Amino acid sequence: MSAFIIANIGPLMFAMLIILLMIGYPVAFSLSANGLLFGAIAIHYGLLGPELIQALPQRVFGIMSNDTLLAIPFFTFMGLILERSGMAEDLLDTIGQMFGPIRGGLAYAVVFVGALLAATTGVVAASVISMGLISLPIMLRYGYDRRVAAGVIAASGTLAQIIPPSLVLIVMADQLGRSVGDMYQGAFIPGLGLAAFYALWVFVVSIVRPRLMPALPLEAITVRESSGKAGYASLLAVVVLAVAAAYSLAAYEIFHPIWACALVGGVAYIAALADKYLNLQLLSRLARQVVIVMMPPLALIFLVLGTIFLGIATPTEGGAMGSAGALILAFVNRRLDLKLLKQAMDTTAKLSSFVMFILVGSTVFSLVFRGVNGDLWVESLLISLPGGQIGFLIVVNALAFVLAFFLDFFELAFIIVPLLGPVAAKLGIDLIWFGVLLGVNMQTSFMHPPFGYALFYLRSVAPKEEYTDRVTGKRLAPLTTGQIYWGVIPFVIIQVIMVGIVIAFPTMVTGVLDKGTGINPNTIHFEAPPPPDSSPPPDFR
Amino acid sequence: MQLLLTFSRLIDWLNERVGQTAYWMVLAAVLVSSGNAVVRYVFDYSSNAWLELQWYLYTSFFLLGAGYTLLRNEHVRIDIFYSRLSPRTRAWIDLLGGLFFLLPIAILVMALAWPVFTESFALHETSPSANGLLRWPVKLMIPVGFCLLALQGVSEIIKRAAFLMNLIPDPTPHHVHGEDELTPHDLVEGEER
Numbered sequence: 154m155s156a157f158i159i160a161n162i163g164p165l166m167f168a169m170l171i172i173l174l175m176i177g178y179p180v181a182f183s184l185s186a187n188g189l190l191f192g193a194i195a196i197h198y199g200l201l202g203p204e205l206i207q208a209l210p211q212r213v214f215g216i217m218s219n220d221t222l223l224a225i226p227f228f229t230f231m232g233l234i235l236e237r238s239g240m241a242e243d244l245l246d247t248i249g250q251m252f253g254p255i256r257g258g259l260a261y262a263v264v265f266v267g268a269l270l271a272a273t274t275g276v277v278a279a280s281v282i283s284m285g286l287i288s289l290p291i292m293l294r295y296g297y298d299r300r301v302a303a304g305v306i307a308a309s310g311t312l313a314q315i316i317p318p319s320l321v322l323i324v325m326a327d328q329l330g331r332s333v334g335d336m337y338q339g340a341f342i343p344g345l346g347l348a349a350f351y352a353l354w355v356f357v358v359s360i361v362r363p364r365l366m367p368a369l370p371l372e373a374i375t376v377r378e379s380s381g382k383a384g385y386a387s388l389l390a391v392v393v394l395a396v397a398a399a400y401s402l403a404a405y406e407i408f409h410p411i412w413a414c415a416l417v418g419g420v421a422y423i424a425a426l427a428d429k430y431l432n433l434q435l436l437s438r439l440a441r442q443v444v445i446v447m448m449p450p451l452a453l454i455f456l457v458l459g460t461i462f463l464g465i466a467t468p469t470e471g472g473a474m475g476s477a478g479a480l481i482l483a484f485v486n487r488r489l490d491l492k493l494l495k496q497a498m499d500t501t502a503k504l505s506s507f508v509m510f511i512l513v514g515s516t517v518f519s520l521v522f523r524g525v526n527g528d529l530w531v532e533s534l535l536i537s538l539p540g541g542q543i544g545f546l547i548v549v550n551a552l553a554f555v556l557a558f559f560l561d562f563f564e565l566a567f568i569i570v571p572l573l574g575p576v577a578a579k580l581g582i583d584l585i586w587f588g589v590l591l592g593v594n595m596q597t598s599f600m601h602p603p604f605g606y607a608l609f610y611l612r613s614v615a616p617k618e619e620y621t622d623r624v625t626g627k628r629l630a631p632l633t634t635g636q637i638y639w640g641v642i643p644f645v646i647i648q649v650i651m652v653g654i655v656i657a658f659p660t661m662v663t664g665v666l667d668k669g670t671g672i673n674p675n676t677i678h679f680e681a682p683p684p685p686d687s688s689p690p691p692d693f694r
Numbered sequence: 695m696q697l698l699l700t701f702s703r704l705i706d707w708l709n710e711r712v713g714q715t716a717y718w719m720v721l722a723a724v725l726v727s728s729g730n731a732v733v734r735y736v737f738d739y740s741s742n743a744w745l746e747l748q749w750y751l752y753t754s755f756f757l758l759g760a761g762y763t764l765l766r767n768e769h770v771r772i773d774i775f776y777s778r779l780s781p782r783t784r785a786w787i788d789l790l791g792g793l794f795f796l797l798p799i800a801i802l803v804m805a806l807a808w809p810v811f812t813e814s815f816a817l818h819e820t821s822p823s824a825n826g827l828l829r830w831p832v833k834l835m836i837p838v839g840f841c842l843l844a845l846q847g848v849s850e851i852i853k854r855a856a857f858l859m860n861l862i863p864d865p866t867p868h869h870v871h872g873e874d875e876l877t878p879h880d881l882v883e884g885e886e887r
Binding site: 173174178180182183186213214219222226227460465469473476494495497498501502503504505507 | 713714716717718719720721723724725726727728730731732735748749752753755756757759760762763764766768769770771772773774775776777779784787788791794795796798799802803806807810832833835836
């Protein structure tokens with residue numbers, strides 16, 4: 154018996170972990186209990202010395218002084234304040250007006266606003282709830298298919314998980330020992346790619362089944378010229394002018410591209426405000442309103458991502474500045490009060506606490522698990538998979554996809570990633586690539602029926618009973634839970650396709666880093682050689 | 695049992711107060727950290743003391759908030775089976791989990807971390823970086839935080855036992871764990887305000 158335990162203590166410990174977690178007691182303490190139990194067994198059999206347990210306070214202190222994780226409460230706090238700052242509502246209204254007259258327009262608006270909100274914050278709930286409250290009733294009113302409407306809202310909300318700044322990527326960077334800034338840069342193209350795929354899907358559906366997403370009728374478009382024109386020409390002119398100006402400032406190296414965008418954005422904003430208040434009639438109402446509502450999110454994106462990518466701020470400070478910016482925005486919009494502030498601080502403190510205690514628990518677990526060479530057991534299992542790098546990535550992603558049905562990403566990231574990271578490094582996989590890949594994959598954990606958070610958030614704001622529409626006065630059926638579940642399935646499939654694309658084209662992630670933007674260039678390829686020739690990256694040149 | 699329940703209410707009150715005081719440090723951390731970034735960029739000046747204050751604050755609120763988080767039942771669970779169990783079975787899980795999962799680690803870390811603090815206090819240990827802060831206040835947070843957690847663990851155990859003995863109604867706060875506690879209901883209320 155004891156010989157069996159000694160020989161198989163790693164696998165036994167892992168099996169026990171699964172059992173303990175499934176019982177349903179808080180993960181943080183189940184993890185540490187498992188660690189302590191097997192620590193005691195290992196000490197009993199002389200596999201480990203008692204000094205291992207003595208090291209615990211030191212480990213806890215190490216977790217505390219970890220600057221990277223400090224970004225978690227900041228981005229959470231920022232998301233919570235933004236959720237109520239009125240920004241999302243303004244955006245959805247105006248962008249909905251902008252895209253409304255085309256077929257599938259509201260769906261495009263949801264994807265677009267989802268991506269924009271995702272680039273300002275790392276919290277899913279904010280965008281799903283706003284879109285569920287604002288866009289969903291309009292979509293149902295004008296005859297959108299319910300599954301399509303539910304799916305596009307839930308999926309667009311989860312973009313916050315992969316488009317930087319996101320909490321997933323912070324945890325991933327920490328667990329894989331890479332810089333958050335690199336992780337953010339690496340995730341940019343896959344994140345925007347996903348948003349583009351969502352929009353493409355909307356386009357395809359609007360062509361194949363136009364009845365599922367009709368254009369808004371004319372009376373629903375309220376932002377118009379007094380002459381009745383929509384005012385697109387003016388908007389187009391503004392966009393073309395702005396892009397040209399920013400491009401030339403950057404191309405002639407007058408400014409760094411990020412500064413160029415900030416400058417052009419600022420000028421456009423001032424022009425729009427001047428036009429509005431001085432009544433200059435330079436711009437159409439639509440163009441003016443679009444410029445004005447786009448400014449708060451773009452300013453926040455600059456404050457957070459811009460400063461990180463420019464190397465002015467660390468991700469932690471970027472998060473703090475974003476939080477300060479969100480507070481200012483909420484204050485300006487007269488949404489900031491003591492109740493909101495307290496709620497946001499309360500939720501942030503509790504989230505930080507449970508995240509950090511999961512980390513403490515997983516530290517106790519992995520301290521013992523490594524002590525009894527469990528990590529070598531995992532490695533031997535995974536490294537011998539057929540297909541080398543690609544085989545490993547496919548198996549790992551399939552595993553993460555399945556686990557994402559049961560676990561949320563904090564659990565996945567703290568339990569699974571530390572076990573997989575070293576194996577990936579040994580196989581020569583770039584850890585930024587690996588982290589982004591898992592990030593895209595774990596995004597599905599928010600969409601998987603029946604436990605995905607995004608679905609749950611949407612459910613909580615969608616009509617559960619038959620209701621009378623405010624505008625048309627018609628009786629409308631509720632949105633059923635089944636419709637929400639079916640609606641996200643196409644998007645889960647898009648997600649899987651994206652995982653495949655990122656596996657096939659690692660340059661989507663690493664290509665951005667290789668250009669070198671001055672942020673910790675020495676940490677980019679630390680111990681990971683470039684992918685071998687078995688999977689040649691495509692050459693676009 | 696009534697005595698124990700009184701003790702449990704006392705603990706709940708304590709952690710409620712501590713948690714709701716500690717969360718102000720979230721705002722403090724936001725201000726300190728954004729201030730650091732601005733000052734460094736504008737004045738090209740940075741101070742290790744202020745940089746360390748960032749994580750001192752963070753550490754303080756996540757450790758001091760641990761008991762409060764438990765009180766609010768916000769430590770995440772894998773509730774795929776748990777959510778389908780009867781309230782009594784759940785109470786048993788929480789009772790036994792508290793005794794055998796939570797208390798051992800909380801007490802162990804508390805006991806091991808106390809001497810680390812006293813040593814740091816006696817030596818007036820400061821951080822190794824120039825102008826760094828004194829270390830003992832943040833090292834004190836480890837035993838204090840885990841002590842608050844252990845106390846709340848005891849309180850939860852008492853409440854579950856009392857529930858199983860039919861002395862009190864189900865003590866579990868009703869809510870689904872999530873990363874975000876601002877419920878949609880609050881949002882709608884906010885709209886109407």
